[in-house]
Amino acid sequence: MIELKHLSKVYTNGQTKVEAIRDINLTIEDGDIFGIIGLSGAGKSTLIRCINFLERPTEGQVIFDGVDLGTITHRELLKKRQSMSMIFQSFNLLSQRTALGNICYPLEISGVDKKEARERARELLKVVGLADKEKSYPVQLSGGQQQRIAIARALATNPKVLLCDEATSALDPNTTSSILELLKEINRSMGVTIIVITHEMKVIEQICNKVAVIDNSRIVEEGPVTEVFTAPKSQIAKQLILPTNQGVPEAEGFRCLRLVFDGTSAFEPIISGLSRSCDTNVNILGANTRNIDGVAYGQMLIQLPEDEAVTARIKEYLDQKNVKYKEEGLNVG
Amino acid sequence: MLDNAMIALLGTSIWETLYMVIVSMILSYAIGIPIGVILNITSKDGICPNRPVNAVLGVIVNIFRSIPFLILLIWMLPVTEAIVGTMVGPTSVIVPLVVSAAPFVGRMVESSLSEIDGGVIEAAQSMGSSSWQIIYKVLLPEAKPSLIIGAAISITTILGYSAMAGIVGGGGLGAVATNYGLYRYEDEIMLITIVIIVVIVQIFQEVGMITAKKLDKRLK
Ligand SMILES: Nc1ncnc2c1ncn2[C@@H]1O[C@H](COP(=O)(O)OP(=O)(O)O)[C@@H](O)[C@H]1O
Numbered sequence A: 001m002i003e004l005k006h007l008s009k010v011y012t013n014g015q016t017k018v019e020a021i022r023d024i025n026l027t028i029e030d031g032d033i034f035g036i037i038g039l040s041g042a043g044k045s046t047l048i049r050c051i052n053f054l055e056r057p058t059e060g061q062v063i064f065d066g067v068d069l070g071t072i073t074h075r076e077l078l079k080k081r082q083s084m085s086m087i088f089q090s091f092n093l094l095s096q097r098t099a100l101g102n103i104c105y106p107l108e109i110s111g112v113d114k115k116e117a118r119e120r121a122r123e124l125l126k127v128v129g130l131a132d133k134e135k136s137y138p139v140q141l142s143g144g145q146q147q148r149i150a151i152a153r154a155l156a157t158n159p160k161v162l163l164c165d166e167a168t169s170a171l172d173p174n175t176t177s178s179i180l181e182l183l184k185e186i187n188r189s190m191g192v193t194i195i196v197i198t199h200e201m202k203v204i205e206q207i208c209n210k211v212a213v214i215d216n217s218r219i220v221e222e223g224p225v226t227e228v229f230t231a232p233k234s235q236i237a238k239q240l241i242l243p244t245n246q247g248v249p250e251a252e253g254f255r256c257l258r259l260v261f262d263g264t265s266a267f268e269p270i271i272s273g274l275s276r277s278c279d280t281n282v283n284i285l286g287a288n289t290r291n292i293d294g295v296a297y298g299q300m301l302i303q304l305p306e307d308e309a310v311t312a313r314i315k316e317y318l319d320q321k322n323v324k325y326k327e328e329g330l331n332v333g
Numbered sequence B: 001m002l003d004n005a006m007i008a009l010l011g012t013s014i015w016e017t018l019y020m021v022i023v024s025m026i027l028s029y030a031i032g033i034p035i036g037v038i039l040n041i042t043s044k045d046g047i048c049p050n051r052p053v054n055a056v057l058g059v060i061v062n063i064f065r066s067i068p069f070l071i072l073l074i075w076m077l078p079v080t081e082a083i084v085g086t087m088v089g090p091t092s093v094i095v096p097l098v099v100s101a102a103p104f105v106g107r108m109v110e111s112s113l114s115e116i117d118g119g120v121i122e123a124a125q126s127m128g129s130s131s132w133q134i135i136y137k138v139l140l141p142e143a144k145p146s147l148i149i150g151a152a153i154s155i156t157t158i159l160g161y162s163a164m165a166g167i168v169g170g171g172g173l174g175a176v177a178t179n180y181g182l183y184r185y186e187d188e189i190m191l192i193t194i195v196i197i198v199v200i201v202q203i204f205q206e207v208g209m210i211t212a213k214k215l216d217k218r219l220k
């Protein structure tokens, strides 16, 4: 378990002071995949670097399994870091070492003998699905592969916690997804607690069970992902989480219905249900919807048929499903 | 006049030069690597920032780097004699050569180390590496290709200094060039020594560059 108590960090550069994080209080339970989301410059990296004391907090405590990291010796801190690994946006592999050599690094520095380290590294290469890449150098690997090696390296010392600072931000969407699945799998099979820093809501949605929203150096909201994502309270959380009407066109030339999913209706195949129960074809003009824990958010614009009777049936169906709508386009008085 | 005696003298001089240069090179690196490492790690963004140490060492290095080699050599004659027991010959030249080259090497090493991506160092710290482990398992290995290129440059500089030392009794190819080329107007001998020195420099340069390229895993 990690407890952050009144954690603050002020950077001082001559006269100027930047309060990068301010009075952060969070508890991360064992087995959590805890997301911390915020815009660029919010203080996310500072926060995660304070957790393993790469950055010494100006005030407050980090309590890791009952030990206040601020009170232990430097040597003990180095030991603690072996059970609190970290992965980065830019992978940060040693360019002059092979994939295997990189994974061996944390083992070497913790005093494991070379042969044993190599065996363990090979096991980890299998875990991350790159058993055939042991002799490759980082430059020969894709971004996704490099991050897999970095994950293997982070797992080498059997850490309890894995800190991820924008670990997927340099990757394309498919690779991001596969890395997130790998992290989820590691959490499930090895019981590693994961703290994920990101500015992307998709990341939180895909793997986290808890989330904290950081804005302007402070935590403005936190809780289970299902709660925060279904009913975001803070302005910044709403901005990060709820889809906007971006990508949904204005109604033009047709009679249209704008369906608004505001979190009161279940995420289900509403259109196919509509087609079936109203016996009509539904033409979607645009949509931006999102499933957040089984609840639908966003907007959708559909074209209404000529037939008034069918239109009435459609509205009746939507009422029944608790979807709000608004008629737009031609003939709207 | 290029007779057998002359050829033998050139042969000995080549060995003297190589001896001076290589021994000075080794000693300069033995001193220069720690200097470079300390300059790097105590800098503002280094792993053990320490302004006083960084500033003091920086000033010392700069002072020794700004003294022209020939002046340093003459100034150091008593020290040299105290250390090696003589003021003439190749061995005596090694002392001022090292004093002059070590700060230069220190700056080269510092610059090679500063090219390393800070993220990689941060990753090593996040894994619980001690500063010492970062130095010998991250900084030096990651900078290896760049350090070798630096060594090729340093050895050229040292060779140049060693030739200057020849003028004041240091032996080696510099002495041949001075004694025959300068004092006896033997242009042929002068030219031969120049060619030999150029060839030696080229060999060191090429070997350095090729080795650096071969070792650099970022280029494959
Ligand atoms: N080493 C530093 N020195 C001074 N200011 C810093 C330093 N690191 C971060 N900051 C400042 O702290 C704030 C938070 O930065 P950061 O934690 O990197 O945010 P994020 O990761 O959310 O983008 C920013 O205003 C940034 O400029």
Ligand SMILES: [Mg+2]
Residues within 6 Å of the ligand: A044, A045, A046, A166
């Ligand atoms: Mg950041």
